[in-house]
Each structure stands twice: as C-alpha cells, then as structure tokens.
Amino acid sequence: MQFNHEDDHYHQKHDTTIRYATDGIPRLSVTNLPRTENEVCSLDFPPSQSHQYKGRSKNKPGEPEKKQDHLDLKIESKTIQDKLFCTVHQVDSTMLLEVVKSLIHDGYTALMDQRCHSAEQMFSQLLNIIDPSELKQLNLRIINYVVIIYGHATSLLGIGLPEALTKAEDQFKRIIVHYQEERFDCLAYYGIGKVYLRQNRFSDALNQFMKSQTMINRKIVPGVLTWPMTSQVIEETRTENLQLFLKNCIEECKFPPEPDGVCRYQHCHGHSKIQIFFTDPDFKGFIRMTCCQQCRVEFHTNCWKKLKTTNYSDKNDKDFLQELCFTPDCTGLISKIVIFSSSGLVKCEFEQKITKPKEPPRAIIKQKCSR
Incomplete structure (x- = not known):
C-alpha cells in the first residue's frame, strides 16, 4: 500500500488549525462576565461569511484545493467560537x-x-x-x-x-x-x-x-x-x-449610664472621648488611683504611659503610693492603685494604709451661767 505524503501533510495542517481554534474559545465565569447591553446572539452566519460561501472563486488551474479547504475550516472555527461565546454569555447572565x-x-x-x-x-x-x-x-x-x-x-x-x-x-x-x-x-x-x-x-x-x-x-x-x-x-x-x-x-x-472612669490626662486625644466604659469597643484597660481623702482619678492605659514617660521618667506604678493626689487642691496621699486589663478584670492592685493625722482637740470653754 502506498501512502500519499501530500494527504498526510494536509491532515497535519487540519489538526493544527483545529487545536488553535478550540483553544481560543474563552471560558467565562460569573466574576469575569463581560457586560454588554442589547447584545443579540445569532446562530446564522454573518452576511460577510455567507457571501464568501456563495461567491467562492474557483481555484486556479494547478492550485491544490487544500488551501481553499484550509480557509473554509478557519471560517467554520470562527463561527463556532461566536456561537459558543453567545451561548455561554446567555448562560452566565442567568x-x-x-x-x-x-x-x-x-x-x-x-x-x-x-x-x-x-x-x-x-x-x-x-x-x-x-x-x-x-x-x-x-x-x-x-x-x-x-x-x-x-x-x-x-x-x-x-x-x-x-x-x-x-x-x-x-x-x-x-x-x-x-x-x-x-x-x-x-x-x-x-x-x-x-x-x-x-x-x-x-x-x-x-x-x-x-x-x-x-x-x-x-x-x-x-x-x-x-x-x-x-x-x-x-x-x-x-x-x-x-x-x-x-x-x-x-x-x-x-440619660446615659455613669461611666466606669474618666481619663484625667490633659492631652487625652488618642481616644474618641474621655469617658471610660468597660463596654467600649476599643477598651484597652485603665488605671484608677484613690487617695486617703477618697478622691478617685482614672487614666486610659495609653494616657497613663504617656504621662509617666513625660513627667515621671517611667516611674513604677507601685511607687506612686503615698504620693500627693492628682486632684488639684487635694492634700491627700495616694493609698490605693488598681489596674484594669483589656479584659475588664483587675490585673494588679497596690494598697498602702495611710493613717490620717489626728486633729488637735478643740479647747473646751466653760461659761458661767448668768442669772
């Protein structure tokens, strides 16, 4: 049996063209769906292509027909792409x-x-x-x-x-x-x-x-x-x-609820407000100091750190016991320090009993009753 090498070469070209046309068909998904308005999908051949089929010129004498068939196959592949694109577009729109x-x-x-x-x-x-x-x-x-x-x-x-x-x-x-x-x-x-x-x-x-x-x-x-x-x-x-x-x-x-604390830091600008609530979405804890005169002073945790760094050289919290109260015009000494963590629980607590100085007794003046 004899093999026609021209036919074999012809089929190879057909295979190559078919793979190229198929690989070119786009795969659409919902996320990359092209958005077009009033797009009409037709399964008929475009007029230009129909005209090509009707008015196909005859091959010149001696020219192999495989070139014309190769062109026809490209046209058919392009038409298949258009049909599939329109169909997929309609499906993806739905x-x-x-x-x-x-x-x-x-x-x-x-x-x-x-x-x-x-x-x-x-x-x-x-x-x-x-x-x-x-x-x-x-x-x-x-x-x-x-x-x-x-x-x-x-x-x-x-x-x-x-x-x-x-x-x-x-x-x-x-x-x-x-x-x-x-x-x-x-x-x-x-x-x-x-x-x-x-x-x-x-x-x-x-x-x-x-x-x-x-x-x-x-x-x-x-x-x-x-x-x-x-x-x-x-x-x-x-x-x-x-x-x-x-x-x-x-x-x-x-009629809002009473806050759990009020930050006394003069430059408290890092928070949305000076009032402190355990229910604050950005609650990160705070420190509360009580003096022997029962004054209560609170600071946001971050504000307290800034205050210590600026004015007290990062002094330890415990060392503030028996220091003068932060409340203006108060002569009391700090007797208790409570630090609340971001969980709302007490992280640590320091206390120092301070005995109030006894005031000298008042002089008793005896008055004689006059008759």
Whole structure:
C-alpha cells in the first residue's frame, strides 16, 4: 500500500488549525462576565461569511484545493467560537442573576438572625459583583443598590469591633453623600447614630438621631422598602417603626449610664472621648488611683504611659503610693492603685494604709451661767 505524503501533510495542517481554534474559545465565569447591553446572539452566519460561501472563486488551474479547504475550516472555527461565546454569555447572565438573588436572600436572613459576620460576607460579595452603572441588566434600581449598602453597613454595625464600626460609619456616610435623591438619609443618620451609641458616644449619637427625626417630621423618607428581589419588608423603612427606634435611642442618649472612669490626662486625644466604659469597643484597660481623702482619678492605659514617660521618667506604678493626689487642691496621699486589663478584670492592685493625722482637740470653754 502506498501512502500519499501530500494527504498526510494536509491532515497535519487540519489538526493544527483545529487545536488553535478550540483553544481560543474563552471560558467565562460569573466574576469575569463581560457586560454588554442589547447584545443579540445569532446562530446564522454573518452576511460577510455567507457571501464568501456563495461567491467562492474557483481555484486556479494547478492550485491544490487544500488551501481553499484550509480557509473554509478557519471560517467554520470562527463561527463556532461566536456561537459558543453567545451561548455561554446567555448562560452566565442567568447565573449572575441567580447568584445575586441567592446572596441577597442569605444576607438579609443572616442579618435577621443576628449572624452579622455571615451577613457582612454576603453583602460584601454583592457590592463586589454588582456594577452600579449597569443595574438595569439585573432589573435593579438605584434604591435597591442603596439598600444593599445599608445592609452591609448594618452588618458591620452588628459585628461591633472598632474596625467594623469605622467601616459601617463610612458606608452610612456614603449613602448620604452620593444618594440623596433616594431620600434614604433618615436611615443613614439613624445608622450613624447607632454606631456612635455602640461606641458610648452619647452626645454625638444624639445629634445624629435628632437629624433623622427631623427628616421624618419633614416627610423626607424613602417609603416602605423590601430587600431587593424579595417581598421581605425592611422594618426600619416603616415610618412608625423608625420613630419608635429613634425614641428609645434618644432617651438612652439623654440619660446615659455613669461611666466606669474618666481619663484625667490633659492631652487625652488618642481616644474618641474621655469617658471610660468597660463596654467600649476599643477598651484597652485603665488605671484608677484613690487617695486617703477618697478622691478617685482614672487614666486610659495609653494616657497613663504617656504621662509617666513625660513627667515621671517611667516611674513604677507601685511607687506612686503615698504620693500627693492628682486632684488639684487635694492634700491627700495616694493609698490605693488598681489596674484594669483589656479584659475588664483587675490585673494588679497596690494598697498602702495611710493613717490620717489626728486633729488637735478643740479647747473646751466653760461659761458661767448668768442669772
């Protein structure tokens, strides 16, 4: 049997071309989905290609037909790529819509169950995959996107850690700055107030709550809203509910609890406030000194370290016993030092009994009774 070497060479070229065309087909996923509007996917050949098939010129005498077949194969491969691209694009668009629906459902469900870490992850993913300039492709409006931002901020608020609270405040402020037309500011101010309340910044929180209350009184509200793509109502968007929430928060801010300590460091600027609460999200402990006259003086741990470094050459804490009280005009001596750790427990305690000097007895004057 004889082998035709030209045919063998011809098949090799075909194999090479087929592998190249197949390797060029893009693999799309939800995260890198190309976003196009009004894209029509047709399974028909483009007019230019149809024309090529109709008007195919005959080969010149003596020219092998394999070159023309090679060109035809390239055209067919390109057409297959276009068909597959359109099909995958349609499938991924549907998948993206389903992913968004699922994340919204899981996000607000976790938020209602107070699983704030899970809720934050869901809303964070939504903000990453949704382009606010292309909401129409997902049948969403701007107000729906604002609700997702609000859900993310509320989740961060529920986490309650210092960094999370800072991010929550930024998200609420983002709503106020960029989406005023959606009339959502009353809820954003309410959210910022909740952040400050969580930080035990009662006067700052009261200011935000009053702004929210003013907007409600002036009917600047978004109306009753649901979580996007669901029928689940967001309870805070009911005006009567928000007014009740505000009433309770305002009352708490007007009559706050007594602080567990008050930092007396003159340059206490490293903290949001001088009042110290064990419930502060950024609580890192404090030191309390009591003198024999029952004066109590507290310092943030960091403030106390700065004070010692600046004025007392890093003197040991215990050595402050029997020193003059830090309270101005007090002549008492420090008799007790208690250091609280970041856990709120007593880390160490020093005490020195100081006997008060006895005051000289008053002179007794006997008066004669006059008759």
